[in-house]
Amino acid sequence: MKVRVQNHWPPGHIRTPAYLRGKTGEIEREIGLFNNPEQNAYRLPPQQQRLVRVRFTMAEIWGDAAETPDDVIEAEIYAHWLEPA
Amino acid sequence: MPHDHHDHDHGALSPSGHPYRKDDDIVLSYWQMMEISVRELLIEKGHITAAQIHNQINTMDARSPANGAKVVARAWSDPEFKSALLTDAGQASRDMGFDIGPMHLIAVENTILVHNVVVCTLCSCYPRNLLGLPPDWYKSRAYRSRTVIEPRKVLSEFGVEIAQDVQVRVHDSTADMRYLVLPAQPKETMGLSADELAYWVTRDSMIGVGLPQAPK
Numbered sequence: 001m002k003v004r005v006q007n008h009w010p011p012g013h014i015r016t017p018a019y020l021r022g023k024t025g026e027i028e029r030e031i032g033l034f035n036n037p038e039q040n041a042y043r044l045p046p047q048q049q050r051l052v053r054v055r056f057t058m059a060e061i062w063g064d065a066a067e068t069p070d071d072v073i074e075a076e077i078y079a080h081w082l083e084p085a
Numbered sequence: 086m087p088h089d090h091h092d093h094d095h096g097a098l099s100p101s102g103h104p105y106r107k108d109d110d111i112v113l114s115y116w117q118m119m120e121i122s123v124r125e126l127l128i129e130k131g132h133i134t135a136a137q138i139h140n141q142i143n144t145m146d147a148r149s150p151a152n153g154a155k156v157v158a159r160a161w162s163d164p165e166f167k168s169a170l171l172t173d174a175g176q177a178s179r180d181m182g183f184d185i186g187p188m189h190l191i192a193v194e195n196t197i198l199v200h201n202v203v204v205c206t207l208c209s210c211y212p213r214n215l216l217g218l219p220p221d222w223y224k225s226r227a228y229r230s231r232t233v234i235e236p237r238k239v240l241s242e243f244g245v246e247i248a249q250d251v252q253v254r255v256h257d258s259t260a261d262m263r264y265l266v267l268p269a270q271p272k273e274t275m276g277l278s279a280d281e282l283a284y285w286v287t288r289d290s291m292i293g294v295g296l297p298q299a300p301k
Contacts, residue, residue: 015260017206019233031189034261051260067235071253076260 001027003054004085005077013041016081020073024085025056028074036078050079144184148217152183153265154286155279156215160192161270162279174265178215185214193256194267195293200247201254202240202293203264204232210258212265216291223292233257243294256293266293273299 007022015037031053035046054077059069098104113121127133156178160167170177174192178185190212193201205211206229211219222228231239236253240246247253256264268290274282274297289295 015207017257017259019206031262037260051262053262062234067237068249068253071236071255073233073255073257075257076262078260 002085003027003052003082005054006081006083008081010038012038014038016077017075019061020054020056020075020077023056023060025054025060028053028055031076034078036080051076052079052082053077054082145213145218148214150216150286150288150291151283152178153212153216153288153291154283156181156183156265157267157286157291158279158282160267161274161282162277167267170267183215185212188212188214189262190215190265191256191262192265192267193254195269197251197269199252199254200240200293201256201264201266202232202236203256203258203266204229205258206230206233207257207259210263212263214263215265216288220288240294243289245294245296266291268297271297271299 002024003026004024005016005020005022009021029052031051033048034051036049037046039046053074055072055074057069058066058071058073061073124138128135128138156170156174159181160170166177169180170192171194174190175185175188177192178190193203195201203211205223209219209224209229211223213219228239233255236255237247240253258264268286270282271285274285284300285297287295287298290297
């Protein structure tokens, strides 16, 4: 399934890397429910979020500057950062 | 007495030819001061003891890549274990008897089609509960930024050339999972016991920046 990482830039403790925001990838696997670090980091009562491994191509992330377009990066993204693509 | 002579030159080299390292007589940083203060308060108020802290440091220091090497060697020699490792590497490591605490571990397998390499662009996440503390370069800004931009160039600087028909898969440890690369078993090791195989598994091969090597 294809998903897009939201292109949001909120302040605070964010574990969605800047270079993946706004990028589209394929769900590699669902990992399970984890406490949302954006709340956890500030001792706020954390909501559980689905954590998802998403696979992005180098071409999608770096465009024409990609070292090898078909190589991939996989990263864990919390579900509230993802939208259908 | 060795320090009585007056021609002692503090700018000189040690007997092994290295410059003497200066004492670290520098002012504590804000965060160092914070760590010491919190630690001393926890001890003073009786929440934990200095011995408990020291034991925890010793436990972490005792973890080493040799633990991961045993896991990889078993996966090479025991197909059922390999399948368990690829399903849930944390549980498979615990079942082998390793105390990895609450760590969530994923093993990623190198094949003739895929080469895996692990990085943490946001900080320095590393499967330290299995492999021990990460190497310094793993925490450097250069490794953390370049591995997602030009992984093949980074790997070649580690002496690993990846053929163009092999896909490079970079795993960015952005959140709760930690990663262990299961390197491909070298052909010349087929038939060796798990104990013998473990000597071939290097730390770097489990991060993905190296390959297994014949023991020296």
